[in-house]
Amino acid sequence: MFISNAYAQAAGAASSTSGLMGMLPLVLMFVVLYFVMIRPQMKRQKETKAMLDALGKGDEVVTQGGLVGKITKLGDTFVSLEIAEGTEVQLQRAAVIQVLPKGSLK
Numbered sequence: 001m002f003i004s005n006a007y008a009q010a011a012g013a014a015s016s017t018s019g020l021m022g023m024l025p026l027v028l029m030f031v032v033l034y035f036v037m038i039r040p041q042m043k044r045q046k047e048t049k050a051m052l053d054a055l056g057k058g059d060e061v062v063t064q065g066g067l068v069g070k071i072t073k074l075g076d077t078f079v080s081l082e083i084a085e086g087t088e089v090q091l092q093r094a095a096v097i098q099v100l101p102k103g104s105l106k
Contacts, residue, residue, distance in 0.1 A: 052093050055079065060100040063091060070105060 055061070059071045061081065072088060073080035079096065081089050 051099060052096060055093065055096065055099070060102065060105050061096045062098040062100060063095045064097050065095070067091075068100070068105065 055071060055074060057071055057074060060069070061071060061079075062068050063081070067081065067083055067089065069081040069083035069089070071079055072082045075093075077093055078090055079093050081091060083089055
């Protein structure tokens with residue numbers, strides 16, 4: 001008596017454009033994410049790999065730990081770095097983060 005009957009609503013026609021419009025923000029978010037985050041990171045990795053491949057004997061470099069020195073020996077994965085007269089340190093190639101211009105070290 002006090003409660004009215006509830007009837008199911010008729011199913012509306014499914015529109016294909018509403019499905020595409022619902023996916024549009026998600027697709028746009030991935031496109032923006034690619035151009036803002038992924039692409040610059042890939043470019044930086046490519047530049048770092050090129051710099052590490054171009055290392056040569058006598059190059060002056062800076063390591064991740066802040067050591068500055070001159071390369072005396074090169075290997076496939078390791079580099080010997082002279083940080084002072086007669087003092088050499090062996091470290092991984094990946095630890096080199098920057099190549100300094102010639103004559104930076106005195």
